[in-house]
Amino acid sequence: MTQAPTFETDFWKDANLRKVWDEIVPGEPRKTIPYKLTLEAIQLYCRSVGEDHPLYFDEAYARKTPYGGLIAPPSIHILLMFACTPNDDWMRTPGTINAGQSWSYNKPARPGDMITLHARALDKFIKRERLFVVHDNVFFNQHGEVICSGRGQTIRPA
Amino acid sequence: MTTSFDTLSVGDTIDGPKFDVSRESIRLFCDGSLDYNPLHLDDDYMRNNFGKTNFGGIIMHGMNNFGLITRMLTDWAYPAGAIQRRLETRWLKPVKPGDTIQPVGVVKAKQTTQKSRWVLIDVLVRNQRAEHVAAGEAMVEFPLSDSIAA
Numbered sequence: 001m002t003q004a005p006t007f008e009t010d011f012w013k014d015a016n017l018r019k020v021w022d023e024i025v026p027g028e029p030r031k032t033i034p035y036k037l038t039l040e041a042i043q044l045y046c047r048s049v050g051e052d053h054p055l056y057f058d059e060a061y062a063r064k065t066p067y068g069g070l071i072a073p074p075s076i077h078i079l080l081m082f083a084c085t086p087n088d089d090w091m092r093t094p095g096t097i098n099a100g101q102s103w104s105y106n107k108p109a110r111p112g113d114m115i116t117l118h119a120r121a122l123d124k125f126i127k128r129e130r131l132f133v134v135h136d137n138v139f140f141n142q143h144g145e146v147i148c149s150g151r152g153q154t155i156r157p158a
Numbered sequence: 159m160t161t162s163f164d165t166l167s168v169g170d171t172i173d174g175p176k177f178d179v180s181r182e183s184i185r186l187f188c189d190g191s192l193d194y195n196p197l198h199l200d201d202d203y204m205r206n207n208f209g210k211t212n213f214g215g216i217i218m219h220g221m222n223n224f225g226l227i228t229r230m231l232t233d234w235a236y237p238a239g240a241i242q243r244r245l246e247t248r249w250l251k252p253v254k255p256g257d258t259i260q261p262v263g264v265v266k267a268k269q270t271t272q273k274s275r276w277v278l279i280d281v282l283v284r285n286q287r288a289e290h291v292a293a294g295e296a297m298v299e300f301p302l303s304d305s306i307a308a
Binding site: 007009010011012044045046047048049050051053055066073074075078079081082083092094095096097098099100101102103104105129130157158 | 175177183186187188189190191192193194195196197203208209219220221222224225226228229232233236239241242243244245246247248249294
């Protein structure tokens with residue numbers, strides 16, 4: 001677990017360092033950190049949603065498929081979003097509510113990949129008194145290939 | 159049942175797995191996703207009002223729906239040599255410990271492009287009261303050759 005020892009699970013800690021809706025600048029890149037995706041992290045994520053496909057667990061099986069080895073499920077970006085951002089990133093702000101997401105998938109992530117994230121807010125708006133931010137995110141592997149790209153909306157705590 | 163692009167019809171359904179939501183499953187999703195937002199951990203915090211909404215206790219991660227829909231789609235696509243290329247979702251209702259949720263997909267359209275073949279799928283997640291908790295749309299590619307997966 002590459003990052004587990006340093007990953008701060010108390011999202012209240014340093015909450016005051018995170019940008020509030022007023023301070024988020026659409027277009028400005030978010031700070032991100034490279035993350036080595038381990039087999040353990042993939043499999044822990046898989047267990048949390050009941051994924052048991054042998055492409056994620058059985059190396060001998062996976063080697064014989066067109067994938068040529070173990071991969072992560074497409075939805076691994078759920079983990080990567082937090083793994084690739086620092087503790088002061090505003091996506092961690094307590095009370096942040098996910099209002100919907102869309103993701104496109106290119107190459108599968110694999111155990112051992114060094115993942116990088118390009119991320120920014122793209123837009124922000126107020127609707128029915130709620131504070132929305134639109135964000136876009138692209139994950140790359142160590143070969144510079146796009147793994148997946150996504151757009152999401154969150155409602156920010158007022 | 160093995161699926162193929164040619165035999166698929168609009169209206170065909172895909173049954174996803176049932177998923178029992180509990181405090182433990184939500185906690186495991188925190189560990190699996192590294193999303194430790196107190197929305198999913200802290201009952202005291204969740205007694206607060208969020209705008210006009212009061213959830214009354216912790217709620218499941220919206221992205222747990224997303225992960226479950228993905229599981230349904232990939233379990234359906236892999237045996238056919240197909241690839242999940244897109245998933246868009248929105249959350250309609252909070253999911254709480256004690257709920258059982260289940261995704262379902264319905265083939266909405268098939269389309270052939272210059273270099274590949276695509277299936278559009280409406281996706282929905284229901285709880286045990288048949289309420290819709292999440293909805294969206296997926297796009298699965300059925301490549302003309304099976305060499306492009308990796």
